[in-house]
Amino acid sequence: xxxxxxxxxxxxxxTDVVVFTIEDKTLKVLLVQRDEEPxxxxxxxxxxxxxxxxxxxxxxxxxxxxxxxxxxxxxEQLYTFDDPKRDPRGQIITVAYFALVPANKLLxxxxxxxxxxxxxKETKGLAFDHDEILNYAVKRMRTKLGYSNVAYSLLPKLFxxxxxxxxxxxILGHPVDKRNFRKxxxxxxxxxxxxxxxxxxxxxxxxxxxxxKHSYTELEEPIF
Amino acid sequence: xxxxxxxxxxxxxxTDVVVFTIEDKTLKVLLVQRDEEPxxxxxxxxxxxxxxxxxxxxxxxxxxxxxxxxxxxxxEQLYTFDDPKRDPRGQIITVAYFALVPANKLLxxxxxxxxxxxxxKETKGLAFDHDEILNYAVKRMRTKLGYSNVAYSLLPKLFxxxxxxxxxxxILGHPVDKRNFRKxxxxxxxxxxxxxxxxxxxxxxxxxxxxxKHSYTELEEPIF
DNA sequence: ACAAAAGTGTTGTATATACACCCATGA
DNA sequence: TCATGGGTGTATATACAACACTTTTGT
Numbered sequence: 272x273x274x275x276x277x278x279x280x281x282x283x284x285x286t287d288v289v290v291f292t293i294e295d296k297t298l299k300v301l302l303v304q305r306d307e308e309p310x311x312x313x314x315x316x317x318x319x320x321x322x323x324x325x326x327x328x329x330x331x332x333x334x335x336x337x338x339x340x341x342x343x344x345x346x347e348q349l350y351t352f353d354d355p356k357r358d359p360r361g362q363i364i365t366v367a368y369f370a371l372v373p374a375n376k377l378l379x380x381x382x383x384x385x386x387x388x389x390x391x392k393e394t395k396g397l398a399f400d401h402d403e404i405l406n407y408a409v410k411r412m413r414t415k416l417g418y419s420n421v422a423y424s425l426l427p428k429l430f431x432x433x434x435x436x437x438x439x440x441x442i443l444g445h446p447v448d449k450r451n452f453r454k455x456x457x458x459x460x461x462x463x464x465x466x467x468x469x470x471x472x473x474x475x476x477x478x479x480x481x482x483x484k485h486s487y488t489e490l491e492e493p494i495f
Numbered sequence: 496x497x498x499x500x501x502x503x504x505x506x507x508x509x510t511d512v513v514v515f516t517i518e519d520k521t522l523k524v525l526l527v528q529r530d531e532e533p534x535x536x537x538x539x540x541x542x543x544x545x546x547x548x549x550x551x552x553x554x555x556x557x558x559x560x561x562x563x564x565x566x567x568x569x570x571e572q573l574y575t576f577d578d579p580k581r582d583p584r585g586q587i588i589t590v591a592y593f594a595l596v597p598a599n600k601l602l603x604x605x606x607x608x609x610x611x612x613x614x615x616k617e618t619k620g621l622a623f624d625h626d627e628i629l630n631y632a633v634k635r636m637r638t639k640l641g642y643s644n645v646a647y648s649l650l651p652k653l654f655x656x657x658x659x660x661x662x663x664x665x666i667l668g669h670p671v672d673k674r675n676f677r678k679x680x681x682x683x684x685x686x687x688x689x690x691x692x693x694x695x696x697x698x699x700x701x702x703x704x705x706x707x708k709h710s711y712t713e714l715e716e717p718i719f
Numbered sequence: 720a721c722a723a724a725a726g727t728g729t730t731g732t733a734t735a736t737a738c739a740c741c742c743a744t745g746a
Numbered sequence: 747t748c749a750t751g752g753g754t755g756t757a758t759a760t761a762c763a764a765c766a767c768t769t770t771t772g773t
Contacts, residue, residue, distance in 0.1 A: 275507075280545045283499075284506045284577070284588060321504045323586065324579045351575040351590050353508070355548045362547070364508060366575050366588075433751075450754070451736065474750040475743035493717070657724075674727070675763065698724040699770035 280355075280362050286330040287318035287401065289349065289369040289408035290339050292377055293425050293441050297390050300405060301339055301377070302397070304385040309359050310398030314387060316405070318365065327366040335370055340380045345424035345487060346370035347415075349408055357400045365399075369408040371424040416442050418493045420461045423482040431469055431477035432456070443495065459490060504579075504586050510554040511542035511625065513573065513593040513632035514563050516601055517649050517665050521614050524629060525563055525601070526621070528609040533583050534622030538611060540629070542589065551590040559594055564604045569648035569711060570594035571639075573632055581624045589623075593632040595648040640666050642717045644685045647706040655693055655701035656680070667719065683714060 290301035302314040317338035321330050328348065335341050346368050353364035380386055391409060395402055415421055422438050436452050456462060463483055468476040514525035526538040541562035545554050552572065559565050570592050577588035604610055615633060619626055639645055646662050660676050680686060687707055692700040 278546050280508060280547045280549065282506045282508045282545065284504060284508075321506065321577075322502050323504045325504065326579065327575065327577045327588075348574060350572060351551065353545075353551045353590065355550065364551075364590075366577065431752085448737075449752090450738085453753085455735090470744085472751080473745040475752045477752055655725085672764075673725090674765085677726085678728095679762090694771080696724075697722075697772040699726080699772095701725055 283361065283363045284321040284327070285318050285363060285365045286321060286327050286334060287316040287365050287367050287404060288331050288334050288339075288346065289316055289367065289405055290335070290341075290372055291369065291391075291408070291412060291425070292372050292374045292388065293438055294374040294388075296437060296441055298392075298409070298441050299388050300391050300394060301372075301380065302387045302389065302394070303338060304387070305398055306385065313396070313398040314394075315398035316367075316401045321366075328368070331366075331368040331370070338380075338386070339370075339372065339377065340383075341370075341372050341376050344370050344372045344376070345421055347487075349404070349411060352400055352404060354400065365404075367404045367408070369412060371412070371421060373425055373427050375427055413442055417495050418490050420482060420484060420488045420490065423485055428485075429465060429467060429469075429479040429481055431479060433477060435462070435480070439495070455494065459492070459494065461488070461490070507585065507587045508545040508551070509542050509587060509589045510545060510551050510558060511540040511589050511591050511628060512555050512558050512563075512570065513540055513591065513629055514559070514565075514596055515593065515615075515632070515636060515649070516596050516598045516612065517662055518598040518612075520661060520665055522616075522633070522665050523612050524615050524618060525596075525604065526611045526613060526618070527562060528611070529622055530609065537620070537622040538618075539622035540591075540625045545590075552592070555590075555592040555594070562604075562610070563594075563596065563601065564607075565594075565596050565600050568594050568596045568600070569645055571711075573628070573635055576624055576628060578624065589628075591628045591632070593636060595636070595645060597649055597651050599651055637666055641719050642714050644706060644708060644712045644714065647709055652709075653689060653691060653693075653703040653705055655703060657701060659686070659704070663719070679718065683716070683718065685712070685714070 292299050301317060303317045305311055305313050305315050317334050319330065319334055321327060331346055335344060335346065349367040349369045351364060351366045355362045377388060381388065394405060422435060425438050426434060432453055436447065440446050461483055462480045465479045465481055467479045469479055470476045516523050525541060527541050529535055529537050529539050541558050543554065543558055545551060555570055559568060559570065573591040573593045575588060575590045579586045601612060605612065618629060646659060649662050650658060656677055660671065660673065664670050685707055686704045689703045689705055691703045693703055694700045
């Protein structure tokens, strides 16, 4: 192999992961507090450097396991941010991912020091260009939800139609009509009723549904 | 700065650009023949290494200027391919872009040695993972066209409605009804008629239209 | 006059939207 | 018995899909 010409960039690569969840009718994101320079004590997206012989998708899963304590969640490559000025340490590009995690899977990480799960709306002033990455992820996630079944990854295995509707309302940012929503979602054929009900609330028990597929599928007709 | 721990990847970064054009009712792609190892003499997507202090988007424009001889064309980041086995020379990740160029802007590059503009359908056996990148680009381009005005970037400034319809037919892969297409496209309000006609053909001259905006815009309602 | 593409409306069908009441449970 | 969310149908408006003939030019 020839020596590298000196106009070529010396690059390091990282992965940052935008972990979304929905809770209290609010879209939230997982953040970690940095414990070293640069941006020490700032909040940032969870991330890390790419290891030798590792794909960024594997690195993203590693970050999800180590920092968010979750496995088997939906994650997808988002965009690569590579402005040479984005990191003061040098030319460090980041392959950003986003992941969707049901709130009930984030119990253990809530207890960890130096992590926060906070409303996306109230999030700004993150380290590096992470505000920009977060904004980009929100946009992508919104459109994804409109033509795929990814909502499954924000809900427990069994869920009520109202819970599913809440997911869509939070992400769309406006309420939708209950009857029309149910008609639409049932006509898509992506979920099916179980024979179980959610009891123990102070109102009529709701029938529990499940997604037919727990893997990412794009729909022919859009949901919204 | 500390020394780099040895489990971190030594990375180089490249950009590869999928340059699409439409000609003879066919979707075509610009390819270059490699003149060095690995994959010497194989066709590949035009691309190159990232320079110091350069963003991948700038590198993509540089590639477009140097290899495709075009400027001011639509280009957009596609996806980052980073399987450590994708390049035998080492851990080389590529930030792929796709660009849309009207056929009439590719005149000079046609004459160049070692370049080819060929039908996407008939393209396979490219160097590295470029078949995969090309497939990914085709898919993305199809969906983009459905909810944006990017068709402008595949046509000359002035064009007939039949030419525009051809763009959609080629990318959708099936013919569409002329009257319905015109109704739809006019109702979107993204193009407007000029007072010029395209004469010199052996049939009735067609009114020429232009896009209101020559910059990428996402539409509220999808075209298809 | 002929060939070839340009241009133009209507109708039926399917989809989306708007809207209000009764039901089952826990407290 | 009351409060709370669960569950259900219809009528109207809008969007989509199918379809054929006349016009203008070049040869």
